[in-house]
Amino acid sequence: MTQKLILASNNAGKLKEFGELLGPLGFELHAQGEFNVPEAEEPYHTFIENALTKARHAARLTGLPALADDSGVCVNALGGAPGVYSARYAGEPKSDANNNAKLIADLAPHADKSAYYYCVLVFVRHADDPQPVIADGRWNGEIVAEARGSNGFGYDPHFLIPSLGKHTAELSSDEKNALSHRGQALRALVEKLKSA
Numbered sequence: 001m002t003q004k005l006i007l008a009s010n011n012a013g014k015l016k017e018f019g020e021l022l023g024p025l026g027f028e029l030h031a032q033g034e035f036n037v038p039e040a041e042e043p044y045h046t047f048i049e050n051a052l053t054k055a056r057h058a059a060r061l062t063g064l065p066a067l068a069d070d071s072g073v074c075v076n077a078l079g080g081a082p083g084v085y086s087a088r089y090a091g092e093p094k095s096d097a098n099n100n101a102k103l104i105a106d107l108a109p110h111a112d113k114s115a116y117y118y119c120v121l122v123f124v125r126h127a128d129d130p131q132p133v134i135a136d137g138r139w140n141g142e143i144v145a146e147a148r149g150s151n152g153f154g155y156d157p158h159f160l161i162p163s164l165g166k167h168t169a170e171l172s173s174d175e176k177n178a179l180s181h182r183g184q185a186l187r188a189l190v191e192k193l194k195s196a
């Protein structure tokens, strides 16, 4: 039996990656936008609290199980910024181009360009589920001022994977999903769901 699952996100890049990763596992995926679920507030300072809030919000408004992702890029020389604030680093309205420009400018004086992508996923069976299923993933790289590649989304044109010699926007979706913070977290989550 296929399980209906609401993806509690309005980010087209994430929704594409979730479809690629979860579609083959037999979930019947629906973006929250199909049910006119408006964007949830993300008022917290931790990824986990924001992800849980997004998942509960979507489950409450649809009556269906929901999966939320809160993620970002954490830059070591910037003390982990933009981190949980990655989506609105350059202010509202959210803009990948403005966020990338601000990140490159802020990092320019620093020699250490190391960074990592971080992703927390939260699955709830219903809005008041007392046992949300949680998994996370991390992907190390470096921020590069020059943009390269046109795949992916967000900070991908500027995120270099040194061992591959490629920016993450130069990877195919299969290559990215096999390695990414989101791919790692989703595989861990699916293992937990199997034994839950």
Ligand SMILES: O=c1nc[nH]c2c1ncn2[C@H]1C[C@H](O)[C@@H](COP(=O)(O)OP(=O)(O)OP(=O)(O)O)O1
Binding pocket: 008, 009, 010, 011, 014, 039, 042, 054, 069, 070, 071, 072, 073, 086, 087, 088, 099, 117, 152, 153, 154, 155, 156, 180, 182
């Ligand atoms: O694989 C990635 N490749 C590039 N950039 C990424 C990635 N993963 C997260 N990011 C960046 C995009 C955004 O600036 C922030 C997520 O913010 P976050 O609040 O979790 O998502 P969002 O507001 O775009 O959509 P939503 O909350 O509806 O899921 O981190």
Ligand SMILES: [Mg+2]
Binding pocket: 042, 087
């Ligand atoms: Mg968000």
